[in-house]
Amino acid sequence: xxxxxxxxxxxxxxxxxxxxxxxxxxxxxxxxxxxxxxxxxxxxxxxxxxxxxxxxxxxxxxxxxxxxxx
Numbered sequence: 592x593x594x595x596x597x598x599x600x601x602x603x604x605x606x607x608x609x610x611x612x613x614x615x616x617x618x619x620x621x622x623x624x625x626x627x628x629x630x631x632x633x634x635x636x637x638x639x640x641x642x643x644x645x646x647x648x649x650x651x652x653x654x655x656x657x658x659x660x661x
Contacts (some may be wrong), residue, residue, distance in 0.1 A: 595655040598627045601646050615645045 602612060609627065613620050618638065625631050626638075639650055646652075 593657050593659070594629075595657055596626060596629045596631070596653060597655055598623075598642070598653055601648050601652050602627075605646050607646065612642070612645060616641045 602609070609620060609623055613623050616623070616638070618641075626634060639653070642653065643650060
């Protein structure tokens with residue numbers, strides 16, 4: 592898939608664990624894990640907004656487009 596999710600990179604920069612992000616955003620670990628590993632087929636804007644608020648980042652910090660994938 593040509594959309595790359597850089598959630599793990601942003602989390603590492605903020606020194607935040609998946610458990611902590613899960614609690615602050617209000618999503619299950621399973622759903623965040625699916626997003627983090629790039630296996631998600633879609634993401635709600637409300638979810639993206641909540642993650643950006645907690646991580647103090649922009650959507651472009653989390654999502655990247657690559658023509659030929661990873």
